[in-house]
Amino acid sequence: MNFIDKLNAAWRSNDSLLCVGLDPDIERLPQHLRDHPEGIAEFCKAIIDATADLACSFKPQIAYFAALGAEDQLETVCRYLKERYPHIPLILDAKRGDIGATARQYAREAFDRYGADAVTVNPYMGFDSVEPYMEWADRGVIVLCRTSNAGGSDLQFLDVGGRPLYQHVAQLVADKWNKNGQCALVVGATFPQELAQVRALVGDMPLLVPGIGAQGGDIEATVKSGRTANGAGMMINSSRAIIYAQPQGGEDFAAAARRVAMETRDAINAHRG
Numbered sequence: 676m677n678f679i680d681k682l683n684a685a686w687r688s689n690d691s692l693l694c695v696g697l698d699p700d701i702e703r704l705p706q707h708l709r710d711h712p713e714g715i716a717e718f719c720k721a722i723i724d725a726t727a728d729l730a731c732s733f734k735p736q737i738a739y740f741a742a743l744g745a746e747d748q749l750e751t752v753c754r755y756l757k758e759r760y761p762h763i764p765l766i767l768d769a770k771r772g773d774i775g776a777t778a779r780q781y782a783r784e785a786f787d788r789y790g791a792d793a794v795t796v797n798p799y800m801g802f803d804s805v806e807p808y809m810e811w812a813d814r815g816v817i818v819l820c821r822t823s824n825a826g827g828s829d830l831q832f833l834d835v836g837g838r839p840l841y842q843h844v845a846q847l848v849a850d851k852w853n854k855n856g857q858c859a860l861v862v863g864a865t866f867p868q869e870l871a872q873v874r875a876l877v878g879d880m881p882l883l884v885p886g887i888g889a890q891g892g893d894i895e896a897t898v899k900s901g902r903t904a905n906g907a908g909m910m911i912n913s914s915r916a917i918i919y920a921q922p923q924g925g926e927d928f929a930a931a932a933r934r935v936a937m938e939t940r941d942a943i944n945a946h947r948g
């Protein structure tokens with residue numbers, strides 16, 4: 676099943692627009708997992724098991740694994756997801772961007788090595804840096820558009836021919852780059868007005884929306900700005916607020932993650948219309 680069909684099915688089956696982000700910072704893991712040789716993978720597997728029925732996607736961020744030379748544990752996590760929860764899309768957050776020949780290697784890494792259903796990419800180097808990912812015709816290519824960080828405005832807000840650069844990116848991806856119909860865009864929950872602008876430009880194209888939870892984005896404004904006519908259209912990501920939900924000395928970390936994931940999913944659903 677291709678990425679978009681899988682995402683549509685997951686939105687429906689789990690009644691959820693929540694994307695659970697897997698950003699396993701070793702410093703924040705429970706002590707017994709910090710000392711465990713496979714601690715990062717064990718942590719992620721427990722989070723996945725605790726939230727799989729509440730999520731429309733999982734998004735491991737590759738930096739948290741690669742920084743520690745723990746790509747083997749990312750492979751373990753991705754394999755686990757695909758074996759246990761094959762119906763939930765796996766988004767590799769890598770934000771790659773390079774010339775075509777190198778991009779092809781990044782695509783092999785995302786799709787063949789990790790088996791991702793979709794990968795995040797940076798549009799800055801243009802279409803020939805994104806096209807190699809589309810050789811995997813059933814996989815998703817999620818293009819950075821209006822990122823959630825304040826500094827995203829430095830470039831994405833530049834006026835280009837009367838409108839901001841991020842709108843050109845949205846239009847370009849919707850009109851020209853979406854060769855296989857498997858593209859999506861990253862738009863931050865911290866900018867609901869821009870989220871609404873992007874939604875108006877791209878029809879029902881899925882949006883990956885980070886920025887609620889630890890970054891403080893407003894859930895109601897996010898959902899109302901980015902939803903499609905059928906009340907879906909978004910993978911609203913929360914990472915740290917869910918995976919580190921465990922209060923000091925309190926409940927088990929996976930149970931705490933489940934509780935916050937459920938609260939977040941329900942808060943999102945309250946505004947889907």
Ligand SMILES: O=c1ccn([C@@H]2O[C@H](COP(=O)(O)O)[C@@H](O)[C@H]2O)c(=O)[nH]1
Pocket residue numbers: 696698736768821822823824861862863885886887888889890912913914915916
């Ligand atoms: O614009 C962007 C694009 C990607 N991210 C990534 O999403 C998560 C957010 O984590 P939180 O803990 O929920 O803040 C993280 O992996 C980022 O690399 C983003 O935040 N903004």
